[in-house]
Amino acid sequence: MKLALSLTARLTLLFVLLSSSVLIGLGWLLNAAVERHFIEMDRSLLEGKVEVLERLLASPPDAQELQALDEAVLDMFRSDPKLKVFVRTDGGSTILAPPDLSFPDQAINRKQVEQADVLFAWSEGDSRYRGLATTMQTALSDLTPFLVVVAINIDHHERFMERYGRTLSVFIPVAAFLSGLLGWWASRRGLSPLRLLQQRAASVTASQLDCRLPEESVPRELRGLAHELNCMLVRLEEAFRRLSNFSSDLAHEMRTPVSNLLTQTQVALSRSRTQHEYQETLASSAEELDRLSRMIADMLFLAQADNGLSLPSIQEIRLHDEIADLLEFYDALAEEEGVRLQASGQASVRGNRLMLRRAFSNLLSNAIRHAGEGGEVRITIAEQSKTVSLIVENTGDPIPPSELPMIFDRFYRAEAARPRHGSTTGGLGLGLAITRAIIHAHDGEIAADSLGRRTRFHVTLPRSAAASAP
Numbered sequence: 001m002k003l004a005l006s007l008t009a010r011l012t013l014l015f016v017l018l019s020s021s022v023l024i025g026l027g028w029l030l031n032a033a034v035e036r037h038f039i040e041m042d043r044s045l046l047e048g049k050v051e052v053l054e055r056l057l058a059s060p061p062d063a064q065e066l067q068a069l070d071e072a073v074l075d076m077f078r079s080d081p082k083l084k085v086f087v088r089t090d091g092g093s094t095i096l097a098p099p100d101l102s103f104p105d106q107a108i109n110r111k112q113v114e115q116a117d118v119l120f121a122w123s124e125g126d127s128r129y130r131g132l133a134t135t136m137q138t139a140l141s142d143l144t145p146f147l148v149v150v151a152i153n154i155d156h157h158e159r160f161m162e163r164y165g166r167t168l169s170v171f172i173p174v175a176a177f178l179s180g181l182l183g184w185w186a187s188r189r190g191l192s193p194l195r196l197l198q199q200r201a202a203s204v205t206a207s208q209l210d211c212r213l214p215e216e217s218v219p220r221e222l223r224g225l226a227h228e229l230n231c232m233l234v235r236l237e238e239a240f241r242r243l244s245n246f247s248s249d250l251a252h253e254m255r256t257p258v259s260n261l262l263t264q265t266q267v268a269l270s271r272s273r274t275q276h277e278y279q280e281t282l283a284s285s286a287e288e289l290d291r292l293s294r295m296i297a298d299m300l301f302l303a304q305a306d307n308g309l310s311l312p313s314i315q316e317i318r319l320h321d322e323i324a325d326l327l328e329f330y331d332a333l334a335e336e337e338g339v340r341l342q343a344s345g346q347a348s349v350r351g352n353r354l355m356l357r358r359a360f361s362n363l364l365s366n367a368i369r370h371a372g373e374g375g376e377v378r379i380t381i382a383e384q385s386k387t388v389s390l391i392v393e394n395t396g397d398p399i400p401p402s403e404l405p406m407i408f409d410r411f412y413r414a415e416a417a418r419p420r421h422g423s424t425t426g427g428l429g430l431g432l433a434i435t436r437a438i439i440h441a442h443d444g445e446i447a448a449d450s451l452g453r454r455t456r457f458h459v460t461l462p463r464s465a466a467a468s469a470p
Contacts, residue, residue, distance in 0.1 A: 007194070008187045015183030020176040027168040034164065038157045039130070043119055046132040046150045049083065053148055054136045082153040084129070087146055095146070103131065103149050121154070130154045193218040197226060209237035242409065254295065257288040264288075298430040302410065302437055311352045311441060316464060319381050319390060320346035322357055326364055327379075333365070338373040339394075345381030347388040348464040351442045359438040360390070362431040363457050367394035370455070383463060390459040399450040407448060408436045 005013075086103045087096035097103070104122045121130045131151035197213055204211045212233060213226045268281045320343070327341050334341050349356075367377045375395040382389050399407060411429040439446045444461040 007191055008184065011187040011190075012180055012184040015187075016176055016180040019179035019183075020172065023172045023175050027172060031161070031164065031168070035161065038154070038161075039119070042130045042152055042154065042157075043132065046119075046130075046152060049085070049150045050132060050134055050136075050148065053085070053087075053150070084131075084151040084153075086149040086151070089146060101129070101151070103151065128154050128158055193222055197222070197229070201229070204233065206240065209233060209240055245409070245411075254292065257291050260288050261285055295430070298434060301434060302430065311355070313352055314350055315353060316348055317351055317353055317356060318346070318348050319388065322353070322360065323379050323381065323390075326357070326361055329361075330364055330368060334368050334377070337368055337371065338375070339368050339371045340376045341368075341379075342376065343379040343381075345383075347381050347383045347390075349388050349442070349461045350464045351461070355438045356442065359435040359459075360392075362435045363392040363459075366431060367392050367455075367457075370394060370396045372396040386463055388461050388463050390461070391456055392459075393454055393456045395453055396455065398453060399448070399455055401450075404448055404450065408432045408446070 084098045084101050085096060086094075086098070088094050101124060104120070119130065119132050121128065123129070129151045131149050133147065133149045135145045135147055137145050197218065200211060200213045212230050215223050215226045215230065218226050264281050264284055268278065273281075323343050327343055331341065364377070364379070371377050371394040377392070377394045380389075380391045380393070382391075410433045436446050439459055439461070442461055444459060446457065446459050448455065448457050450456070
């Protein structure tokens, strides 16, 4: 099982790794800089001694006084026991050499073939030396040129570098540990807004969906996340509210027919009845069962719409022909209600014929029921550049503005404010919800407005590609 580290632990480890890398790199650079500094110090010191030797060897009194020259050179180096000197003629004769130190022949021989002064280091026993080899001229023609090697003991430099390395080996882990502590503290402080969001999110329950995350009190980088989470909570609250209302409305709607069926059955079984009375009871039960069957079918349809309603067959639909067929079908009902039906315009869309016919049928029947005796229902079809609009307008009592946003909700009926004319039985309150689901499945939109004594349902659908072609 893979261990999932917290953000604080990840940031702390990252901070430790970065700080350790920086410290190690800085220690390496400082070590190299100190080493270069020591080398330059030694070079400067050795070059100074070489200049003194050049002045001494430039004009000796004569060849017989070389012994005196040796003493002068030895006196110059005797003041600093760390300094050593080696002098050899071009022919290979050693003129001066310290008794307690042997110079490396490789470096000396290399100087004989190179022009630049050579700075080199070597070890002898437990000591380490750094030397400078150079050639210099003298007034003695038979002894020129001289090969001179000046060296210095650098044990004190080595001891310093060793102590410096031990200090770094202790300092870097301690500094990395302290950096880790500081990184952990900074991560905890920096991630505190996330813990605040977590606490607020934990307070959101089914009974407290109105809680919102603090957008202004979190850093700018988290405000987008907090905003989207708040929008999600708004959607959840709305969906939960609708689900709660739907559950209560469904229970209420189903309770009435079930109660009617139970009552009728109990009454029928209370005593012996005639065949005609049994037939009437069965007919009434059949009406209630039909009501339940339609309700269940509509609810299954809306459940499919909530999960992405699919269109089984797509074809070219001439809206004016479909509306003409619906007007012919509802002509008898309109005549019974005393309502005039009118239609104008033409357009074509692509969609499922049966589903669109059901949506338009719901709008038309709803308009006829609420138009009132002597009223009018007008259907207008119009084409725009990319869309087709279909407006179903009826006269009659208006829908209150406060109820317009809810008329497409399931089981919602504004019957108290808009009594239906003619019929005395109410619908299921699912027609407009089904209509909206069908329109949305066809990538369309539906809206309603009610002004004065006229109510309009405005449907917008994508225009058919074939109809849009010139």
